[in-house]
Amino acid sequence: MVLLKGTVDEEPDDKKDKERYMRALPEFQCTLVPVLKFEAVQSEVNRLENAVFDSVLITSPRGLWALLKCASEGLKQRVADVPWFVVGEASRDAVIHNLGVQDVQGSDTGSAEKFVEKIKANSIQPRNVAYLCSNLRRSTMSDGLRQNGVLFEEFEVYRTVPYEEAAIPPVAPTIRRVCVFFSPSGVKAVSSQIKSDDIVVAIGQTTATALQEFKIKLTAIAESPSPEGLHRALLQAVELG
Numbered sequence: 425m426v427l428l429k430g431t432v433d434e435e436p437d438d439k440k441d442k443e444r445y446m447r448a449l450p451e452f453q454c455t456l457v458p459v460l461k462f463e464a465v466q467s468e469v470n471r472l473e474n475a476v477f478d479s480v481l482i483t484s485p486r487g488l489w490a491l492l493k494c495a496s497e498g499l500k501q502r503v504a505d506v507p508w509f510v511v512g513e514a515s516r517d518a519v520i521h522n523l524g525v526q527d528v529q530g531s532d533t534g535s536a537e538k539f540v541e542k543i544k545a546n547s548i549q550p551r552n553v554a555y556l557c558s559n560l561r562r563s564t565m566s567d568g569l570r571q572n573g574v575l576f577e578e579f580e581v582y583r584t585v586p587y588e589e590a591a592i593p594p595v596a597p598t599i600r601r602v603c604v605f606f607s608p609s610g611v612k613a614v615s616s617q618i619k620s621d622d623i624v625v626a627i628g629q630t631t632a633t634a635l636q637e638f639k640i641k642l643t644a645i646a647e648s649p650s651p652e653g654l655h656r657a658l659l660q661a662v663e664l665g
Contacts, residue, residue, distance in 0.1 A: 425453065425454050426456075427455070428604060429458065429460075430458065430584065430606065448652060457614075459613040461585050461586075461587055462486050468581045469490065469491060469494035469495050470494075472581070473496060475554060475579075477506070478506060479550050480506060480555075481509040481510070481556065481565075482509075482519075482557075483512075483561070487558075507528075508523075508528045511530060512650070514650070534650075535629060536565040536568065539568070543574065554576075554577060556579050557581070558583065559580050559584060586612070592614055600621055600622065602623045603618060604627065604654065607627070607630075607634075610631075611631060611638060611640070615640060623643045624640055625646060627653075644661035
């Protein structure tokens with residue numbers, strides 16, 4: 425099985441994230457292929473230094489990584505003193521581990537769509553938000569915040585860049601390859617390398633939609649961006665495949 429994932433090699437939290445997936449998939453022989461790399465944007469973090477905000481939002485641990493890489497000690501203290509809103513357990517764990525923040529909400533959502541649904545239901549109420557995002561973010565979160573009257577400002581604190589040398593390893597002719605995609609950007613980076621007989625699994629509906637746009641046959645979707653969610657989807661994919 426091939427995990428097609430973005431990575432920051434020097435980041436300890438990124439290494440822990442890889443280990444979490446490997447431990448949760450004991451039935452599978454896993455190979456992690458980095459298809460994306462990330463670059464922190466100092467100028468956007470500098471802009472955040474002078475911004476007024478009452479909470480912080482990230483949809484990926486990369487937002488926190490870029491912030492910590494570029495922020496002054498003063499800004500690190502400021503963001504540690506406000507509530508955080510996150511998508512996914514990995515983002516929540518990174519915030520708690522690196523900043524010691526206890527008021528972290530939204531980790532059970534798993535996608536921007538579900539996060540916005542919680543705002544509509546008043547289950548979470550973000551206010552005056554600093555939204556730390558990628559240059560390749562989709563509009564789902566921003567549109568949802570805007571439509572629900574949430575005051576926010578976007579800060580593109582990291583760039584998502586394809587690995588030009590990314591290559592999906594071949595398997596023996598008698599074995600069907602299992603490819604797991606974690607993001608639309610990852611799909612775009614290696615879509616031409618997917619074969620018609622590959623078993624393809626997407627993390628989340630947004631990634632699934634990207635695969636469909638590239639006319640790649642999808643076998644299963646992991647509804648939650650977690651090792652456990654992927655494990656359930658893989659068992660389904662192998663059964664269906």
